Amino acid sequence: MTPRLLIAAALAALFPASATAGLASLEVRELALDGERTLSATRTTTAFDLVGVHWQGPGRLQLRVLGAGGRWSPWRPVREHDGDAPDRGSRESGATRGWRLSAPVWVGRAVGLEVRAVGRVTRARALTVRSPVSKVPLRTTSAAGVPKIVPRSGWQADEAIRRAKPVYADTLRMAHVHHTAGTNTYTRLQAPAVVRAIQLYHVEGNGWNDIGYNALVDRYGTVYEGRYGGVDRNVVGAHARGFNTGSFGIAVMGDFRGADPPAAAVDALVRTLAWRLDAAHVDALSTFNGISSGNERFGAGIPVFLRAVSGHRDTGLTTCPGERLYTQLPGIARRVAALGLPKLYSPSATSDPLGGIRLTARLSSALPWSAVVTDGVGAELGRGAGTGVAVDWTWAPGTPIPANARWRIESPGATPAEGVLAATATATALRLAEVKAVPATISPNGDGQSDATTVSFTLSADANVTVTVLDSAGAIVAELESRRWRRAGPRTIVFDGKELADGAYVVHVAANATGGREATVDVPVTVTRTLGRVRLETEAMTPNGDGRGDALAITVPLTVPATVTVKILREGRWVATPFAGAGEPGERIVTWDGRKRLGKARDGSYVVSVEASDGLATAKAEVPFLLDATAPIVRVVSAEPPRVWVSEAATLRARVNGARRTIRAAAAGTHRIPRIERLRTLVVTARDAAGNESVLRR
16 A cells, blocks of 8 residues: 655745745745655745645645644645646646646635645645735726626736737637635635636646636626636637637636535626627537547547536536536526527528528527628628528629628627628639549348448539449449539448449549539449358357367358359458359358468457459458457456456356356456355356356366
């Protein structure tokens, strides 16, 4: 068992000078690893209000602080907040690479600190922040329809410590709700000091560009602007690693794992989200698949089902925003959706197949709407109108779209949506790429083997696509897809050839786009019914000489005379050729005993590959099977409690102390014998999927 270590907060600073941020100051101290010595209280050079810890190693940490009144707080666990971080690969994510980071914890006025570890900790450092209460009254800003928000200047953010310009996302798709996991007992006057301390900890302690959250809410319902760049803009924060881009991160100040969030804070959260999501035209009750850019829970490229109002725990390995707040999120989302109606959702401007611009959106209820396109100076180029929930209008420009042309969708009472249209540019060249047919030869006889082929190709631009089948003379014998508008990107079409005679054919793909652009490609496909359904007597063979499954029987049916080759492959490589020669119509049984040119084949997954050539075409079929000549091995791991180890997936039928038990082991490993406390006698028969058996007696 890993010994319990105590880490004292040594006075020797990691850096000789403290970092000062306006009203707040930060000290970083290397912590000495003191073995198992019992520590007395250690005083720091200055008082502090907020503390965090960075450490290396697999162990866990605990800390306690010495209050100004001379009393030590209880020991509290240090919780790692790896998910509250910039996205991997971003410039600000590298400052603390290799360190485990705790969330900053507001402790109020303290003068001493002790930290101890459970398990192996190789290095640790404490970060303490002094953030005194400011006597300056809070100033809030509010425009029409915008909730009251304390700007950065109102809570006296230190703009001098920001490390980089803000980064903006193209769109906002969701909001992440967090809690800061600190104290719930701060006063109204202390709240701005908490925000200042978090900013300093995130920037000077963690090395981030600025405070990680886009906004914060205190327990009294006061909302604070977070990361610099505009609370009404799509600023990329550092609050939900892997999902920061396109997300609005808002943190309720406090710890809500075991305490309910105050009603004033929840009300302010609802007002802020209702305004911010409405400004981005996001339906608070919508869901979507978000793509992770990589974090400790979801690897890069993994799609994750998310709600527009999600908790941090939905995208990371964390309990944030605490169980008591998280369980309220569905109700909060409903309140957000109902506040400030009517609303306009998901506006877009896309190219129409005929060269027009299609404007679409969705309204929260059936209302009159209008859609308009203007040039760079505001002159109207086109207008559409209607009534209903769905907004859908297409503008057909008679001339090229001018530079700086704009679109706008409006409905009475709803926040309007607008954007810029791209000027008409040179059309993208039309190409058909990555063209192939798999398999290239089909046998459409309904036996489930190579009955159809999948033709795939990639369109370089939007186009009308027609897919036909031509015979050897160039005549159209089948139409797989009539003329249809397709978006640029990969496409697939299935061709089964059921109505065609055996022979060589060509799948002809023709694409036509605006501006007279054309592209065609031919994909050869052969149809032959020479080979029927290849069958195996068993899906697994066991060539171990026990008389059961020692050979593999392969049935090869032919409809006409053909030259037949039967091969055994492993991972695409040749292993053996059980048969090669002439075949007559009917069924031929080919056997293989597991031998190859030199020795015997090893256990593993194989494929029977059969080719039949009738002079016109070569039909091919592949059937997988398992070769397993090794019986499972069973060992007793312990008698009390009774546990056995098995070398592979198997069914274990045991007689234990006279009682019968069955264990279905899905994989190799150790398994508990159920409902038996102590092992006295044991007989186990282990049988794997191939039928190999072994017996253990004890």
